Amino acid sequence: MDAAVLAVEALGKSFGPVRAVDDLTFEVHPGRVTGFLGPNGSGKTTTLRMLLGLVRPTDGRALVGGRPYGDHPVPGALVGAALEATGFHPGRTGLGHLTAYAPQVGVDRARCREVLELVGLGPAGDRKVGGYSLGMRQRLGLATALLADPPALLLDEPANGLDPEGIVWLRGFLRHLAAEGRTVLVSSHVLAEVQHTVDDVVVIAKGRLVHASSLAELAALAGVSTYVETPDPAGLAALCAQRGWVAAPRDRGTQVDDVDAATVGAAAHAAGLELHQLTTRGADLEDVFLRLTGAAS
């Protein structure tokens, strides 16, 4: 089995009476960016921690390359991970942090400098982490994950605290890493945040799987709609009724579901209806995401 395939099999975890993760099964493959999505508290972090051997599953298995994480000879060189709650000693420099963890993933000091440059922390590496912004800490976490140039990356909410420029940079960087053939798993509680980055999505809610597919298949669930503004709402309503379209007021105009802009435009033209705006609204993934995760609650 490919060393970089992450697999979760009938995974479950109970904390006392709370079922944090329940009967969860999915796989994450190399060469793609996979979004691991779910509302806060849906069990994402617990699942990631079980994949990394930090939390012991109550049921099922979480495997890296067909084996539990801890069974690999140098696990930190196989999977680079940046988890949300991972801390840094405020009195240690960024470089000091990396060099402390370097021996156990088999890299030297020069590589530590290299990854600092790679994540845009070059000169800040000699400063103490206590003075870092949240965004800089995110970058240092990413640098730590990249230390051993691992074939798989597992990043928990990596966009948190990054400025818009940083988010664009991260997006390109993750795409680049996946294009090199790596497995990239990125968790987020906001689909919009990773919508332009991911190829595949795994959606969980209340600890259970609610959806796993490519992003394109998820988008297909959303359908299309057309937004129309007209000075003659009554005329538009009559047109929709005549054609059997579902229309609803939205913003300052009307939203017509499951019909594209060209069809609405042609019909309005034929009916002599004046239009001021006619726009196809792309698939609203966030709506689908909320529907999927909401249905589970």
Next chain:
Amino acid sequence: MSPTAPTLNRFGVALLAEWRKLTSTALWWVLGVGMAAYLAFMGAVLAFTFAAAPPSPDTPAITGVDAALAVLGTLNAIGYVFPLLVGTLLVTTEVRHRTLTQSLLVEPRRGVLLGAKLVVAAAVGLLYGVLGVVGLLATSAPVLELVGDGIFLTDPAVLRVLGLGILVTGLWAVLGAAFGAVVPNQVAAIVAVLAFTQFVEPIARLGLSAVDSLSGVAAFLPGAAADAVVGASLFGEISGGGGDLLPGWAGALVLLAYAAVLTVVGRWTTFARDVA
């Protein structure tokens, strides 16, 4: 097995990582310098006390090599809180600053992580022992040479006390790390270490030695066991001889037994839990 995975001596790299974690923050040298400075101060005070004490009819004056031994034997009794703290902090800082996650990502075998911490604790403890000796000698040697009968640095008994003092300082650091594994809450651990060393144990030793049937028990307290290793004690001097101490080898075994029990408890509590 991943074909490209490098093979590493896991315990070796864990030791290197622990050493780098320790030396990449200011704590280790601040505590080390603090220990040397404190012992330098106490060394001067004690050397003057022994060398310049007026003759008294009750207590015979401590002179000659005995004065040197009395001063240099205090390395453990006065300085042991420093290695105990550095050992404890070696474990508790990882919990306090949540770096334990990263440490377990690069070494999921928790026994290896804890074992490496114990070994590095021993190393830094021995280093603290040397720093403490340097501090003690820096002030007591000139005072005893000028005012007293000399420091007798080549005397086998003096060398033995210094060597055992360094050894027992190393043991204190190991005990500290093992204690940190049992009480990972940093504030609680520091308060417990200070309270035990400064109040609980001294009072317990006085109290137990006052009751005939319990006086043997006091020898098994960690401070008394450490005193036994060195064979000299400030407490012993004050209370008129350390007659209740164990033999030196037994004292070392008692300290190691404390460390072993705490390590096992820590391994199956703090180091067995989910890290969330």
